[in-house]
Amino acid sequence: MDTNEHEHVIEVTDLRRVYGGGFEAVRGITFSVGRGEIFALLGTNGAGKTSTVELLEGLARPAGGRVRVLGHDPYEERGAVRPRTGVMLQEGGFPSELTVAETARMWAGCTSGARPEEEALALVGLTGRAGVRVKQLSGGERRRLDLALALLARPEVLFLDEPTTGLDAEGRRDTWELVRALSDAGTTVLLTTHYLEEAEDLADRLAILHEGRIAVTGTPGEVTARRPSRISFRLPAGYFLGDLPPLAELGVCGHEVDGSLVRLRTRELQRAATGLLVWAERARVELHGLDVRSASLEEAFLGIAREREVAA
Amino acid sequence: MSALVLAPAGRRLKALARAELTLLGRNRGALVTALLVPVALPFSVRPAVDRMDLKAQGLSVGTVMLTAAIGFSFLFAVYTSLVSAYVARREELVLKRLRTGELGDFEILSGTALPAVSVGLAQSLVLCVGCAVLLDAGTPRAPYLTVLGVLSGLVLCAALAALTATVTRTVESAQITALPLVFVSMLGSGMAIPTEVLPDRLASVCELLPLSPAIRLVRGGWTGQLSGYEVLGAVATTVAWTVLAVFAVRRWFRWEPRR
Numbered sequence: 095m096d097t098n099e100h101e102h103v104i105e106v107t108d109l110r111r112v113y114g115g116g117f118e119a120v121r122g123i124t125f126s127v128g129r130g131e132i133f134a135l136l137g138t139n140g141a142g143k144t145s146t147v148e149l150l151e152g153l154a155r156p157a158g159g160r161v162r163v164l165g166h167d168p169y170e171e172r173g174a175v176r177p178r179t180g181v182m183l184q185e186g187g188f189p190s191e192l193t194v195a196e197t198a199r200m201w202a203g204c205t206s207g208a209r210p211e212e213e214a215l216a217l218v219g220l221t222g223r224a225g226v227r228v229k230q231l232s233g234g235e236r237r238r239l240d241l242a243l244a245l246l247a248r249p250e251v252l253f254l255d256e257p258t259t260g261l262d263a264e265g266r267r268d269t270w271e272l273v274r275a276l277s278d279a280g281t282t283v284l285l286t287t288h289y290l291e292e293a294e295d296l297a298d299r300l301a302i303l304h305e306g307r308i309a310v311t312g313t314p315g316e317v318t319a320r321r322p323s324r325i326s327f328r329l330p331a332g333y334f335l336g337d338l339p340p341l342a343e344l345g346v347c348g349h350e351v352d353g354s355l356v357r358l359r360t361r362e363l364q365r366a367a368t369g370l371l372v373w374a375e376r377a378r379v380e381l382h383g384l385d386v387r388s389a390s391l392e393e394a395f396l397g398i399a400r401e402r403e404v405a406a
Numbered sequence: 407m408s409a410l411v412l413a414p415a416g417r418r419l420k421a422l423a424r425a426e427l428t429l430l431g432r433n434r435g436a437l438v439t440a441l442l443v444p445v446a447l448p449f450s451v452r453p454a455v456d457r458m459d460l461k462a463q464g465l466s467v468g469t470v471m472l473t474a475a476i477g478f479s480f481l482f483a484v485y486t487s488l489v490s491a492y493v494a495r496r497e498e499l500v501l502k503r504l505r506t507g508e509l510g511d512f513e514i515l516s517g518t519a520l521p522a523v524s525v526g527l528a529q530s531l532v533l534c535v536g537c538a539v540l541l542d543a544g545t546p547r548a549p550y551l552t553v554l555g556v557l558s559g560l561v562l563c564a565a566l567a568a569l570t571a572t573v574t575r576t577v578e579s580a581q582i583t584a585l586p587l588v589f590v591s592m593l594g595s596g597m598a599i600p601t602e603v604l605p606d607r608l609a610s611v612c613e614l615l616p617l618s619p620a621i622r623l624v625r626g627g628w629t630g631q632l633s634g635y636e637v638l639g640a641v642a643t644t645v646a647w648t649v650l651a652v653f654a655v656r657r658w659f660r661w662e663p664r665r
Contacts, residue, residue, distance in 0.1 A: 151506055153661075176508045187503025189495065191432045192425060203421020204507050206414055247508075 102126040103164060103251055103282040104133070104150060110158035111145050119145035121306035122159065127299075132273065132283040134293040136391075137303035138399060143286040144184055146303070147255050150284065151181050163251060177206050180249030182240045184256050184286075190229035194220055194239055197228060201243045214242040217272060233260035241269065245276075252276065254285040258292060270296050290391045302398055309398045314391055321389035321397055322347055322359040325367060327381035329354050337377070344369040355383075363388055418509050422517030426491070430521050440487045440525055444479035444533070451598050463602040464631055468543025470600050473625045475533040477597030480559045480617060484526040486584045488519055488567035493574045502662040515655070519564040526563070530556045547630025551637065555623025558644045562616060565651035572658045587616065596621040616651075619644040 104127040111120035120142045127133040135143045149156050152168030152175060161168060168175045188197050198211035208214075215221050218238040223231065231239065237260055244252060254273070258266040266289075273296060277283055287293055293300045294314045301311035310317055329335075335351055338344075345362035360366040367386050374381050430436060448471045455470050495501050495518060504514045534552070537543040546552050566587060574583040592598045594612040601609045601618065612618055619640035626632030632640070 153502070153505060172510070173508075176506075179506075181503075181506035183499065183503055183506065185499055187499035189425070189429055189498060189500055191429055196425060196428060200421050200425035201507070203424070204418045204504070204509050206508060 101128060102162075103129050103131075104284060105162040106146075106150070106159070107161075108159035109146065109149060109156055109161060111142075111149055111154065112157040118157075119306055120149070120156075123301075123303070123306070123308050124159075125301055125308065125311060127282055127284055129282055130277055130280045131298045132277050132285070132296055134297035134300040135284070135286040135303055136288065136290070136293050136300055136395065137286075138288070140305075141303040142306040143303055144255055145306075147253055147284065147286055151179070151253050152176070177247060178249060179251045179253065180244035180247055182237075182244040182252075182254045182257055184259075186228075186236050186240065188228045188236075188239065191227060193225055193227050194231070195224040197239065198224075198242065198246070202246055205247045207248065208246045209248055211246070214246045215239075217245055218242045219268065234262060234265050237261055238265070238269075241272075249281065251282045252284070254283065256286055256288070258287070258289065266292070290395055294391045302395060304398055310394065317394050318389045318391055321394045322361050323363040323366075323386075323388045324393070325358045325360065325363075325370065325384075325386050327356055327370075327384045329356060330380060330382070333379060339369055339373050414508075415510075415513060418513055419517045419520065422504075422509065422514070423520035426518050427521040430487075430491075430525075436487050436490060440483040440522070441529075443482040444475055444529055447478045447482075448475040454598075458600070458603055460600070460603075463600065464629055465600060465602060465625075466543060468537050468541035469625060469628045471541055472533060472537035472543050472628065473600075473621050474597050475537065476530050476556065476559070476624055477591065477595065477617065477621050479526050479529040479533065480563045480620065481588050481591060481597075483529055484519075484522050484560055484563040485567050485570075485587065486580070487525075488522045488564055489570045489574060489580045489584045490577050491518055491522065492568055492571035493580050494577050496571065496660065497576065497663050499662060505661055511656075511659075511661075515568055515659075516564070519567070523560050523564055526560050527556065530560075543628065546628045548627045548632075550627065551623045551632065552627030554641070555620045555625075555627060558623070558641075558648070559617060559620030562620065562644060562648050562651065565648055565655060566616060568655045568659060569651050572655070572660055575664065590615055591617045594618065596625065600625075613639075614643060616647045619647075 106126065107124050108122045109120055109124070110118065110122055112118050123146065135146060137143050148154050149161055150163060150168060152172055155169050163175050164178055166174045192200070194215065195211065198215060202208040202211050212221065215224060218241050220235065220238055220242060223235060228236065228239070237257060241254070241257060244254070257273070258269050261269060270292070273283055297314060299311070299313050300317065301308045302317070303309065310320070331354070335349070335356060341349060341358070344360070345365040346358045346360045348359040350357040358366060363386070451474055452471065455467055460466060460470060501514060505511070509517070538545060570583050570587070574580045595615045595618040601612055604612060613622070622632070622640045623637070626637070
């Protein structure tokens with residue numbers, strides 16, 4: 095069990111979750127997260143991110159499949175798992191009439207081996223707000239309080255459900271830095287987000303969920319590498335797609351034409367761009383609004399949503 | 407081993423109860439209801455009590471008022487106040503958040519209940535002393551029965567509050583969902599009207615109501631008129647209700663709002 099634990103801190107096998115009304119929110123997903131890794135679950139609203147995380151946190155019993163966190167079932171073996179995990183739910187969960195300090199004190203009293211409350215509040219930059227009631231905090235400050243409490247136990251595994259929603263750009267950067275530092279110190283992090291740059295920036299590996307299934311998983315680089323790059327431009331009047339060199343020769347794998355606007359997709363961006371520009375130079379054609387971009391996570395994300403829609 | 411297990415549990419309960427007490431202190435409406443109603447209400451039934459023929463039943467104004475006051479303490483300091491507290495914590499997702507931590511489900515519910523139950527206990531003590539001194543209720547003949555009645559009533563009220571919270575969607579609707587037990591108990595459990603003055607058949611049905619045995623034990627401890635058989639019956643009834651409520655809470659309690 096122990097060696098296994100070091101390899102995979104979180105192991106999820108064919109996990110399913112069905113709600114009371116019969117809605118199947120999680121439809122058989124499998125992945126694992128190693129110690130010290132940052133793993134991101136991405137997906138549109140309703141893709142099953144929170145439903146999945148709640149199963150990993152042990153808040154509900156799966157309808158099927160298996161979850162192991164630190165080698166234990168987080169639902170059945172609550173006592174073995176809870177002292178070693180930190181959780182940040184998607185939404186608050188603190189009495190609005192308590193102050194920040196009172197909330198932290200209460201939570202510290204419920205946590206074995208908790209770090210001092212002041213230290214946890216300092217980590218997220220809330221020291222100056224200790225005497226303020228929770229109801230008077232901004233949305234971003236509430237997220238940071240939530241993170242502080244998740245860190246009180248010095249957890250080995252951290253579950254963060256949309257940790258930066260409601261934060262401004264600076265707060266988001268601060269949170270990313272904190273999460274990265276925790277991960278460097280060996281904390282395993284599982285986070286959900288719908289900010290693509292957050293996953294791209296922060297995650298060692300990620301999975302894109304769609305309708306309760308994993309549509310694609312890998313490192314951010316691997317996930318984007320599977321998507322084609324894009325070139326778009328406008329042809330001047332009198333020129334048509336047929337005037338270009340044969341698209342296959344340019345390494346173009348797909349195209350769309352919308353009036354004078356041309357969109358090309360390619361997996362060999364340099365070859366396609368060079369071919370296109372050399373042709374334009376020789377033919378003395380000016381390509382208006384020329385836009386050349388490599389595949390991004392956003393492209394991958396939108397592509398997956400589109401493909402699924404077409405398939406359905 | 408048990409000390410090792412109990413020490414952190416005690417620490418967790420204390421932390422949760424302390425926060426809950428702070429919240430109670432900041433909720434003026436709940437505080438007034440919890441502290442004043444049980445003291446004030448008995449006076450409103452006093453004129454009716456004066457007109458009853460109590461001597462024949464071996465009762466006095468003092469003992470009747472005392473049980474009324476303790477009963478109101480059960481209902482208003484503990485039961486209704488806790489229904490609101492459980493619902494408010496659930497709707498603010500506090501219960502769900504607590505379940506992500508080390509607290510067990512039972513600890514969460516009992517830690518939340520601790521301040522209200524303590525208020526109820528302190529109130530009962532003050533009322534006992536107050537009624538004995540001011541209303542000539544005398545001293546209890548079998549104090550252990552009174553203690554047993556107070557404790558079992560408090561525990562059952564907390565369990566029934568959690569049960570009522572399962573069918574209550576908002577803090578506002580708690581004022582309605584808590585009404586049935588409040589009414590039934592006031593009328594049938596010997597709080598506003600001593601069961602002794604009810605017709606026999608009705609009285610024996612009323613004895614089976616959730617809070618009747620606790621009130622009976624409190625009053626019986628004072629008058630010393632309960633037979634061993636009656637004590638056994640009251641204890642069995644209150645245990646049955648408590649087991650039933652705890653079972654229902656374990657089975658149906660909602661830890662997060664309906665979506």
